[in-house]
Amino acid sequence: MAAQPEPKPGHRQAGEILLKVENVDLAFGGVRALREVSFEVRRQQIFAIIGPNGAGKSSMLNCINGFYHPNSGTIAYKGAPRKRMRPYQAATQGIARTFQNIALFKGMSTLDNIMTGRHLKAKATLLENAIWFGRAQREEMEHRKFCEGIIDFLEIQQHRKTPVGTLPYGLQKRVELGRALAAEPELLLLDEPMAGMNLEEKQDMARFILDVNDEFGMTICLIEHDMAVVMDLSDHIVVLDHGEKIGEGSPEEVSSNPRVIEAYLGTSEEEGA
Amino acid sequence: MLYRESGQFKTTYAADQAILPIKQDLYFVILAILIAVAIPFFVSNYVIQALLLPFLIYSLAAIGLNILVGYCGQISLGTGGFMAVGAFAAWNLMARIPDMPPLVAFILAGLIAAGAGILFGLPALRIKGFYLAVTTLAAQFFLIWLLQRPWFVGYSPTGVISAQTIEILGWRVDTPVDRYLFALAVLIVMALVAKNLVRSATGRKWMAIRDMDVAAEIIGIRPMITKLKAFAVSSFFVGIAGVLWAYLYLGQLEAEAFDIYTSFDVLFMVIIGGLGSILGSFLGAAFVVIVPILLNVIPGALGLPLGTAMISYIEIFIFGSLIIFFLIVEPHGLARLWSIAKQKLRLWPFPY
Structure with a gap:
């Protein structure tokens, strides 16, 4: 097995933009799952989307995947803005994914x-x-x-x-x-790859994700709840809460962002809501 | 003791991906085929007509339906209808086109049945399970009604037409032995085709749709094309089975011969034999063909004074109970029992 590189933040500042999400809005009836979310995934990156339950993480992945169609906003993959599409078309374009509940x-x-x-x-x-x-x-x-x-x-x-x-x-x-x-695939979407795993299994999975990224040069976009894992693995993190992007940046930037801390730890005001 | 695969090392992927990677299985199949070829010369014409021929043809129909139900997970109650389409297509092709070689007519008839399958498979793109069963049931009744129109039966006043004789390169398929061997040849070739399909990328796509259609679509499998391919291939097999049923078994064509009970019988075979198993199709066909005959013979052999009506009631009763029993005890059918037995045999007599 290849030596594990220390996941230094920003050591893979490589790559042009592979996926560009701009002002994506998604609503189910009256519920707005995503509000004006924008971010960019660059090639070779390990990109993480985090947020509390119901923040819209999986909805975001489903939009990228072609399962859901944003009500407004654009998703551009390899520079080409996407029209209405079926999930199998995403696969033919080089987007693969795993599911939160094993499928x-x-x-x-x-x-x-x-x-x-x-x-x-x-x-x-x-x-x-x-x-x-x-x-x-x-x-x-x-x-x-x-x-x-x-x-x-x-x-x-x-x-x-x-x-x-x-x-x-x-x-x-x-x-x-x-x-x-x-x-x-060129873009690998992982929906909670470590949910429900014990420590050893998590370590194995983390190793595989890093190796996939290193050896095959795949771009990875993952959702994960385990903060330690996310902070260690990712190059770039987007934080969602109630469908809104409340923070973005390297692991250090995100973990010191007051809005993120607020969303995760909650304030008395938040708890009432 | 005999069934042991130790020492059989595979050095190529081709050897590991073979249809029968274990030598004993290969020998068994070769032996089975040899017996199948030799058996008509040792049994009476009655046995061939009443037992062996229906078994072969039903096996073919069961393989066809198994592709659709067992491998692709799409339920169908229209088997009888598609068999009828195959049979009548073959008759009309041979009656209306002069000098039509029977073999070509049969293959074209299979393709026409495949077309009918695609047509009635279209609802499967939107609906699943019981609802699909109902639409295929509609196909069954519609097709049988359609094939009773005068044009399809050559304006025969009774609606019954006799099948043309089959002659292939000077071989007149006429006597029961000939008919048996012809059916056997068709079955062996088509069973091999079916096995090839289900072990290839095509078969994996079908199984992916069966096991989880959402995940299948995510990895790039197009549900529409995959399902319609399953309907087409399944109906092709079923259509050819219909041709054989009419030309080899009945010797005449009558739409009523392919009624809903035919569809049920084939479905029972697939369920009893084992969903998603080519071997299961054979086992299921054997079960459905042989058990009623055994049930018919046993009371007489035991000297029980039962009337014919009583025997046929008992037959239906026991047969139904057996189906329920199998569904409860082994939902994966006889094929699973077979593989469990093989699994046990690998270690026998050592109690690991």
């Missing part, structure tokens, strides 16, 4: 789940697959090789053929990360 294909094995994540790279047609000839067979082997690489990377070799439904929670989270990685 694996329970009836399939670990290997099949990860292979499914790679389907966008498969070009063989239905007929070629039916006769298992030429491109179908060749591609299957190429993808298998790639997916074995991911399985090695995530250290889940012995669970390759196990149905994912029977795996423990922490491993399922890992498989889900593997499925996202199989697509070789």
Whole structure:
């Protein structure tokens, strides 16, 4: 395993803007989930969105993902402002994601789940697959090789053929990360990758996230509740509260921001609300 | 003892991804195919007609439905209707186009059935589960009604038309043995195709839609195309099964022969045999074809003085109970029992 670089803030001040979110507003009926949120995700960054429960973090991710459509504002990916789209189009553009509640294909094995994540790279047609000839067979082997690489990377070799439904929670989270990685995305969205994990599992996951960023150069946008994890991992943090952006910057800047402290610790006024 | 995979090391991904990666399984399948080829020469024509031929054709239909229900998770009660489409398409193609080779007509008939499947699969893009079951039920009744219109039956006054004889490169598929071997050949080829599909990227997409459609869409699987492909492939298989049913088993075409009970029977096979298993389709078909015959024979063999009406009631009764029993005890069907047995065999006789 490669030596872990100390996650110094700003040591990866690289990259042009990959994703630009501008004045995004999202409302469900009378509830405004997001209010005029703007931020930029740069290439190679580990970008974190934090905030108390109900702050609109997952809604933001769902907007980036194409699940929700902002009522106003624009989301530009690779410089191109996005029109109304379906989630699968986001995937074809190179955005992969994992879910807060594991969303694996329970009836399939670990290997099949990860292979499914790679389907966008498969070009063989239905007929070629039916006769298992030429491109179908060749591609299957190429993808298998790639997916074995991911399985090695995530250290889940012995669970390759196990149905994912029977795996423990922490491993399922890992498989889900593997499925996202199989697509070789440019932007990886992680919705609470460490929720419900114990310390060791969290450390493993943190290591994987750093390695993904380091070795594959993927841009990562994550939501996480564990402050210690976020502060250690991220290059750049956006803080949401009640759908509003209340702070942004490096971990140091954010943790000393009075509005952020207020939102997290609460004031007597806030508690009444 | 015999079923042990230790020592069988895979050195390539191709070997590990093979259909039957374990040698014993491969031998078993080869043996099964050999027996299947030899068996018609040792049994009476009655057994071929009443037992073996229905088993083969139902297996094919069950594989087709299993692709849709077991692999893609879309329920269908329209199997009978799609079988009828296949059968009538084949008849009309051969009756209306001179010198139509039967094999080409059969494949085209399968494709026409696939088209019907796509058409009636369109609601699946919006609705799921019970509601989809109801729309496919509508397809069943509509298709049977449609195929009773005079044009489709060549203006036959009774609505029953006799099937043309099949002749392929000089081989007249006529005697029960011929018909059995023809059905067997079609089944083996198509079962292989089905297995290839479900182990490929296509099959994984179907299973992804089945297991969690939201997550499937997130990783870039287009739900519409994937579901419609499943409907098309499933209906192709089912349509070919319909062709065989009409041409090899009945020898005549009648829309009523593909009624809703056919659809239920095939669905039972898929559920009893095992959703999402090609092997299960065979086991389910065997169960549904053989058990009623056994139930019919057993009272007589035991010397119980039961009337024919009574026997047929008991048959339905026991058969229904068995389905309920299976659904409770092993929701994944006979195929799961089979794999559990294999799992046990790997270690037997050592109690690990």
